[in-house]
Amino acid sequence: GIVKLMGRDAGxxxxxxxxxxxxxxxxxIPEVTVKLDDVLAHVDKVVQRKGYAVxxxxxxxxxxxxATGKRDATGHTIYGDI
Numbered sequence: 001g002i003v004k005l006m007g008r009d010a011g012x013x014x015x016x017x018x019x020x021x022x023x024x025x026x027x028x029i030p031e032v033t034v035k036l037d038d039v040l041a042h043v044d045k046v047v048q049r050k051g052y053a054v055x056x057x058x059x060x061x062x063x064x065x066x067a068t069g070k071r072d073a074t075g076h077t078i079y080g081d082i
Contacts, residue, residue: 007058008079014058025053028064028082055082 003024005014008028011029018027025046028034046053066080 001052002055002057003055004059004082008060011058014056016037018056023054024056027056028061029058029061030063032061034062034065036062036065043051048072054065 003017005017007013007029009030011027011031014027014029019025026039027041028039043053043055060079062082063079066082068078068080070078072078
């Protein structure tokens with residue numbers, strides 16, 4: 001399953017939630033750029049081993065993959081939905 005946590009520009013909440021949990025298999029945060037293929041390979045391995053995977057995601061993570069290219073009225077970037 002995917003757990004989306006607050007963290008538009010910082011993955012602090014997602015990181016510490018993942019550290020506090022013993023079930024999170026991967027944590028995606030805005031500060032770290034990841035390759036989608038690497039994430040999928042890891043998830044596949046976890047699912048083969050456990051039968052499921054838990055992904056903690058900060059809302060601003062992986063914007064290079066889902067960016068909207070838009071800005072709101074105040075000039076802030078409108079992030080794509082991870």
